[in-house]
Amino acid sequence: MFLIFKPTILFSGLINRTHSNCETIEEEFYDAETGTTTLPAPMFSRNDFSVWGFLKKCIGMELSKITMPIVFNEPLSFLQRITEYMEHTYLIHKACTLSDSIERMQLVAAFAVSAVASQWDRTGKPFNPLLGETFELTRDEEGYHMISEQVSHHPPISAFYSESLNQDFSFHGSIYPKLKLWGKSVEAEPKGTMTLELSKHREAYTWTNPMCCVHNVILGKLWIEQYGTVEIVNHSTGDKCVLNFKPCGMFGKELHRVEGHIQDKSKKKHQVIYGKWTECVYSIEPKVYEVNKKAEKKSGGDSKKHKQSTGGDDADEMPDVQETVTMIPGSTLLWRVAPRPPHSTQMYNFTNFAMTLNELEPGMIGVIAPTDCRLRPDIRAMENGDIDTASQEKERLEEKQRVARRERAKDEEEWSTRWFQQGNNRYTGAADWIYKGGYFDRRYSDLPDIY
Numbered sequence: 548m549f550l551i552f553k554p555t556i557l558f559s560g561l562i563n564r565t566h567s568n569c570e571t572i573e574e575e576f577y578d579a580e581t582g583t584t585t586l587p588a589p590m591f592s593r594n595d596f597s598v599w600g601f602l603k604k605c606i607g608m609e610l611s612k613i614t615m616p617i618v619f620n621e622p623l624s625f626l627q628r629i630t631e632y633m634e635h636t637y638l639i640h641k642a643c644t645l646s647d648s649i650e651r652m653q654l655v656a657a658f659a660v661s662a663v664a665s666q667w668d669r670t671g672k673p674f675n676p677l678l679g680e681t682f683e684l685t686r687d688e689e690g691y692h693m694i695s696e697q698v699s700h701h702p703p704i705s706a707f708y709s710e711s712l713n714q715d716f717s718f719h720g721s722i723y724p725k726l727k728l729w730g731k732s733v734e735a736e737p738k739g740t741m742t743l744e745l746s747k748h749r750e751a752y753t754w755t756n757p758m759c760c761v762h763n764v765i766l767g768k769l770w771i772e773q774y775g776t777v778e779i780v781n782h783s784t785g786d787k788c789v790l791n792f793k794p795c796g797m798f799g800k801e802l803h804r805v806e807g808h809i810q811d812k813s814k815k816k817h818q819v820i821y822g823k824w825t826e827c828v829y830s831i832e833p834k835v836y837e838v839n840k841k842a843e844k845k846s847g848g849d850s851k852k853h854k855q856s857t858g859g860d861d862a863d864e865m866p867d868v869q870e871t872v873t874m875i876p877g878s879t880l881l882w883r884v885a886p887r888p889p890h891s892t893q894m895y896n897f898t899n900f901a902m903t904l905n906e907l908e909p910g911m912i913g914v915i916a917p918t919d920c921r922l923r924p925d926i927r928a929m930e931n932g933d934i935d936t937a938s939q940e941k942e943r944l945e946e947k948q949r950v951a952r953r954e955r956a957k958d959e960e961e962w963s964t965r966w967f968q969q970g971n972n973r974y975t976g977a978a979d980w981i982y983k984g985g986y987f988d989r990r991y992s993d994l995p996d997i998y
């Protein structure tokens with residue numbers, strides 16, 4: 548294989564430089580009051596590294612097998628990154644309290660959009676989970692818990708299961724991120740079905756997340772776009788919500804925009820949903836929306852005055868259209884994003900929620916499974932700003948995983964997943980991973996030693 552990368556040598560200069568101002572920065576970021584909205588150390592500057600300088604050596608390789616230099620990482624495992632879907636769980640709790648199915652669908656749609664909001668500006672690569680790695684998130688105050696497991700290494704598949712503590716809902720699924728290098732960008736298709744079940748209403752909703760594209764891997768500033776059609780189906784009523792995550796387009800006018808509608812099983816349109824996945828989502832009556840759109844078109848809009856995106860060999864700069872969503876009179880606000888903390892840019896553009904994911908509180912030790920990624924030494928070292936140790940530990944863990952795989956191959960032993968089993972989605976029939984149950988009984992027998 549091609550591990551040409553020698554982290555210790557490459558980073559030594561960088562480390563000295565960053566260390567010299569580390570103390571002051573750490574003081575600045577230490578928040579004794581909350582203790583939660585900050586990381587122990589700011590990130591290394593990536594200015595001296597070009598993604599392309601590295602990626603060009605990898606042309607033609609299967610992207611999931613490429614080991615990127617750790618400086619492009621963020622100190623979270625992919626399992627933790629997908630747990631960010633849960634940031635706005637209050638929307639599901641609220642949906643459970645509503646008696647009208649169209650109103651519930653509005654909140655489920657808002658939840659589906661909000662689930663991918665934290666991806667905005669998050670161009671750091673999470674650590675690939677090791678086979679058998681798990682992540683538990685217990686949020687008593689928000690009334691839910693979640694467990695995820697890396698169930699396959701090649702292709703990488705992560706399965707998750709979450710439920711409310713009062714048995715009102717469960718939200719589960721699996722993600723197989725299929726990556727493609729498209730010249731100037733990396734496109735990630737998050738294959739896998741999201742299923743939301745609301746027990747009191749005997750309802751199940753399913754959808755698939757939009758595509759995610761990381762632009763400018765050759766040159767320029769990295770930026771993230773999410774696009775594609777997301778169809779949320781209520782399998783009990785036949786209601787559907789069709790959401791269009793718009794690609795940014797020639798003039799950047801559509802950047803981050805989401806637009807769609809809710810229809811019942813006879814295809815009657817009930818509500819229009821509009822907004823931006825980076826900002827907020829509204830719902831409105833279709834008639835009012837159409838009238839407003841026509842009026843806007845008549846007045847000429849303003850699309851043409853924006854800079855045209857450059858083609859050819861140049862970087863695809865993120866259009867600097869920073870327009871906020873205009874609220875149409877008569878709309879209902881369904882969801883608004885929480886502002887990022889002020890020091891977010893020096894901390895991998897994490898949200899407050901993301902900042903808390905790797906916390907290892909004293910009460911968790913001996914309670915979370917020994918496979919939990921909070922116990923991964925490489926991620927921990929990177930979070931603490933020790934990128935040399937992070938890189939060495941990452942290599943050690945990956946090598947340990949390879950040795951274990953070879954041993955299994957020798958003994959003709961199959962890997963067995965611990966908390967999930969392969970199966971089909973009850974509602975769509977698609978291939979899926981089904982939670983076997985039992986994680987929260989905390990009788991962790993037979994867990995692999997992966998760290």
Ligand SMILES: CC(C)CCC[C@@H](C)[C@H]1CC[C@H]2[C@@H]3CC=C4C[C@@H](O)CC[C@]4(C)[C@H]3CC[C@]12C
Nearest residue numbers: 598619670671672673724735737756759761764
């Ligand atoms: C530095 C460059 C070259 C590599 C970094 C690529 C990173 C940013 C890519 C690789 C895999 C991608 C992820 C693949 C799948 C999903 C699930 C989806 O529902 C939300 C986006 C999310 C979580 C993507 C976010 C961006 C991502 C983490």
